[in-house]
Amino acid sequence: MRAKGLMVCASRQHVGKTTSSLAITSGLLKRFQAEMHVSCNMQPTHRAPQKVGFIKPVGQRHVRVGPEMLPSGATEGLRVDKDVVLFKEHFNLTSCEYREMSPVVIPNGYTRDFLDGKIKEDDQIHAIKESYASIEAKNEFVVVEGTGHCGVGSIVNMDNARVASLLGLDIIFVVNGGLGSAFDELALNRLMCEHHGVKIRGVLVNKVKPDKLDMITEYFTKALKRWDIPLVGVVPDASYLSAPTMVDYEQLFSTKLLCGEGQKLSHFNQTTLVAMELSSFIERLHNEKHSKTLFVTHASRVDIILGFIAHGAVHQEMWGAPWRAGLILAGENQNQLDSALLATLKDQSCPILHAPMSTYDAMLQLTNYTAKLSALDKQRTTAAIEHYEPHINFEAVLHEA
Template identity: 40%
Template structure:
């Protein structure tokens, strides 16, 4: 493979997930010390410990920390995230306060140092191909600067996906950057085969392979929902990370009668769901507690909504929820607003949530042809993949 640039048609369509899948595929084929990861232009940073003892912490893009810590990569943080563009960066650039030539040289220095020690580098872009164009470091320009082919990730749909691809392909063509293949993510499961056929043929007409289609995979944790709604768990938080990081198998807004709700609980339909229920519906909360006490089968979580204090469950029920350890939070919002926020929410991968990271990697490898993404032979030759990879 040597190296490849993973980009996307827009934010939140699976670029980081695809990058992780590539790193996992590489780790099964070549020595770990030959693998590197680069986020040439980052926006959201975290502090990490520098390699040199006593050195101050470094600021790197958050995806660098995830890649390095999850896979145990040997590359140094100082080479993984050479350019950071925090809030206000573009204004400072337009005001003449930032020398972008120095930024480009820092990027090239990091790239040369990284690939000299780790010849198989997964380079992950930021947003769509044009992001960063105002400062001359958009994804297409960076891919050209590094001399890399691009894997382009887009979201499910036929006409809409192709429209977005066309815009991003045009940006690549303007820079003379080759698109190696396309990965279609977040496809409705019932439409996977149809999309494989039609989008595959449409891309074939312009000479771009379709490397895979990934059905929609959404697995936010209770901690993700707590951050989304600006609340803390009132039950489950003090009982270990497994409660905060508990993943739900879907979201269920409970609008049915208590009797019908109990029937569905007994049928196992709601056992792993995030149950969203108005705080005035104490009968639903009581049914949850009874079912959990009898079976222990509430493996998801509960959000109760409502803006009026009188609608919130009383202290005896809250005490029973805490005793049950069912991850629970109160969102002092109308149910419709909670629904809107959840619908628009995309849970991001992070270094602490290994369960979701592992699930995302398995998902990518099950649905994407990694040999197409890898583009042939990596440094030293690509060995046959291990079973399950």
């Protein structure tokens, strides 16, 4: 009998666990719908659509969902992991309630409260088990997303391996593209699984250089044989899927756009610091196509800001394409922006925002930033699923032996 759920975990941060979970959920939905149609052809009786549920038992980065989704009397909104919102909205998971999909959320101060005895371990276990059981009862299959690598959550005794053990689930591991380092990271996570008696159902290698696909497939399969673990997929890298938008930068800098709301979901493929003379900046814009460049300059550089704005019409004429660049104005105090300039910016279509920090700190954060999928950016989410799904072996994903 096929198990009704599995957990997706990562070997470390930023390896594509959420994207892989999205693709697995999408593929399973299609698979179960196909099975339903075959069954209906054999027995022409009405059957309810088969469904795939989703739960993230332990979450860290959270958002609030509206009071209308809470029991009557609630006014503040329910706190849920941000990935829960992404899955529920993208797949329209009507068989899953928000309160069940994110049973344990760890905001600031949670770990201290746990260590002080204000939060009980048994309460966490009860919330996770009860939520999973409810979702499992209403769905054909449940995709369970872990939080980071297998050790994440250990401080509150709810690491991923233990959660999988509590729920009786196998794990699919997502590892970063490569061979030696990816396998080494997997080996460490495997020890946590062994400690809790959790089986690894398979491994998915992500973000592999396209010219290395065959090599990684061959040798990762050989390496996994020592543990009798199958390789369930090898996904080629697609850098455009991680290209950030201004929505991402609003979250990164805890700020809002000054203008360009209509282009807040435009993607940027490079970031350039502008600290040069205006004439050099304009010359560069005229000689190079920068339709998807994010420029960064100090808020005091009014000349650069006005030059950026003026280039919009010029870019269309020179390159035959709209000016899709973005601009981040760094500076500890937004009061550095002249009121007349702010009034001018309000009418601009290109996205511009203020980052309340030095230019150096802004560039440092931008350089180290990894964009995540969001419920707001449906286009990128769909593109990511379409890229990943064909590379996953769903027979291996569902195989229990």
